[in-house]
Amino acid sequence: MAGVGDSGGAGARSRELFARARDVIPGGVDSPVRAFGAVGGTPPFVARGEGAYVVDADGRRFLDYVQSWGALLFGHARPEIVRAAAEAAALGTSFGAPTEGEVRLAELIVSAVPSVEMVRLVSSGTEAAMSALRLARGFTGRERILKFEGCYHGHADALLAAAGSGVATLGLPGAAGVTAGAVRDTIVVPYNDFEAADAAFDEAGEQLACVIVEPVAANMGVVAPARGFLERLRGECDRLGALLVFDEVITGFRVAWGGAQSLFGVTPDLTVLGKVMGGGFPCAAFGGRREIMERLAPLGPVYQAGTLAGNPVAVAAGIASLQLAREEDPYEELERRAAGLAGGLQEAFAGAGVPATVNRVSTLVSVFFTEGPVTDYAAARASAHDTYARFFHGMLECGIALAPSGYEAWFPSAAHGDAEIDRTLEAARAVARSLA
Numbered sequence: 001m002a003g004v005g006d007s008g009g010a011g012a013r014s015r016e017l018f019a020r021a022r023d024v025i026p027g028g029v030d031s032p033v034r035a036f037g038a039v040g041g042t043p044p045f046v047a048r049g050e051g052a053y054v055v056d057a058d059g060r061r062f063l064d065y066v067q068s069w070g071a072l073l074f075g076h077a078r079p080e081i082v083r084a085a086a087e088a089a090a091l092g093t094s095f096g097a098p099t100e101g102e103v104r105l106a107e108l109i110v111s112a113v114p115s116v117e118m119v120r121l122v123s124s125g126t127e128a129a130m131s132a133l134r135l136a137r138g139f140t141g142r143e144r145i146l147k148f149e150g151c152y153h154g155h156a157d158a159l160l161a162a163a164g165s166g167v168a169t170l171g172l173p174g175a176a177g178v179t180a181g182a183v184r185d186t187i188v189v190p191y192n193d194f195e196a197a198d199a200a201f202d203e204a205g206e207q208l209a210c211v212i213v214e215p216v217a218a219n220m221g222v223v224a225p226a227r228g229f230l231e232r233l234r235g236e237c238d239r240l241g242a243l244l245v246f247d248e249v250i251t252g253f254r255v256a257w258g259g260a261q262s263l264f265g266v267t268p269d270l271t272v273l274g275k276v277m278g279g280g281f282p283c284a285a286f287g288g289r290r291e292i293m294e295r296l297a298p299l300g301p302v303y304q305a306g307t308l309a310g311n312p313v314a315v316a317a318g319i320a321s322l323q324l325a326r327e328e329d330p331y332e333e334l335e336r337r338a339a340g341l342a343g344g345l346q347e348a349f350a351g352a353g354v355p356a357t358v359n360r361v362s363t364l365v366s367v368f369f370t371e372g373p374v375t376d377y378a379a380a381r382a383s384a385h386d387t388y389a390r391f392f393h394g395m396l397e398c399g400i401a402l403a404p405s406g407y408e409a410w411f412p413s414a415a416h417g418d419a420e421i422d423r424t425l426e427a428a429r430a431v432a433r434s435l436a
């Protein structure tokens with residue numbers, strides 16, 4: 001297979017498709033990180049997926065750790081989820097009227113996530129976070145918000161300040177088109193920095209509507225919350241009468257059935273969900289305490305709506321995904337495999353003399369090419385992203401597809417068995433040696 005310089009991972013058919021795509025789609029992709037900008041080369045176009053694997057347009061098979069950026073807890077095309085979606089589609093794809101499925105999915109979410117008494121379904125994590133923010137402001141009658149450097153909450157204007165993930169991958173200082181006014185009320189402080197957070201709380205005082213945080217940061221690579229950090233945020237929000245919003249779009253139904261809030265025992269006022277709860281379809285949600293949620297239209301004055309919100313096909317897939325999660329309870333096994341993966345990767349880099357830090361929280365893993373520790377965005381940025389690009393391409397040549405950016409998590413799924421983990425580690429050992 002050719003190196004990064006020319007095809008960079010893609011076969012002839014993918015290269016042809018990418019050329020056509022770039023003519024009609026900006027950058028050839030519908031979401032920027034897919035374009036391989038941070039690692040160089042041409043992205044393989046995916047034709048299909050099965051379990052832990054994807055097959056590209058040239059018929060090549062890759063062991064896939066992207067898993068739709070964490071949307072797939074059970075791997076690709078899990079039959080129960082596909083069947084549920086197909087059966088729902090046959091009955092009509094969208095009504096713009098209430099359906100039983102929405103009630104069932106909402107009941108499942110309420111039963112799982114400790115802080116959620118009521119929930120509203122939307123179509124993307126971006127929409128969910130944006131709506132939760134509006135609700136927090138509407139409920140408190142306050143304007144200012146606090147977020148953390150390197151946490152991504154979708155691309156709503158007010159949340160695009162220091163947003164990690166794709167914005168970081170592209171090396172953008174911020175995002176053009178976001179007005180100064182839109183982020184004027186957004187305070188940004190480093191993740192895990194108690195002092196900076198305390199200073200922000202004192203400064204914003206009773207103007208603070210909410211704090212929004214990824215309870216496990218997973219858009220600057222994976223970074224665990226420092227001991228006591230989430231508790232401190234809870235305490236300060238209580239002191240000031242601000243709402244605590246957990247963005248569990250990645251962690252929800254992935255680090256545990258009850259999400260990160262159940263792992264850490266800290267209860268937010270509002271929770272933002274997406275990815276796993278949609279079973280790979282456009283379906284997301286925000287929910288929380290009843291008295292807050294009842295401020296939403298039609299009950300209250302905070303407006304939010306959607307033609308395709310609670311779409312019956314997406315909802316059917318979401319129910320199937322959550323039912324599998326509840327019934328198969330994959331978390332312990334998945335965490336055991338993720339631990340084996342993280343430990344094996346750390347050994348592979350140590351064995352090759354490559355400075356690297358492997359962070360893991362529950363089932364989420366990521367690799368930083370730096371001595372570490374990596375506890376915030378500054379450290380994540382300071383790691384060697386050029387080394388990540390070489391590692392990425394080395395792994396791709398071994399048939400293993402990682403996220404095309406060092407700011408992203410690895411998403412082993414329940415379909416990644418011990419054989420897949422072993423194969424990954426074997427490849428990692430070989431590629432690590434080539435990096436030294």
Ligand code: PMP
Pocket residue numbers: 069124125126127129152153154155214219247248249250274275284
């Ligand atoms: N919040 C978090 C924590 C995310 O990781 C993401 C997407 N990766 C979003 C929000 C936005 O979700 P979406 O891409 O569905 O708009």
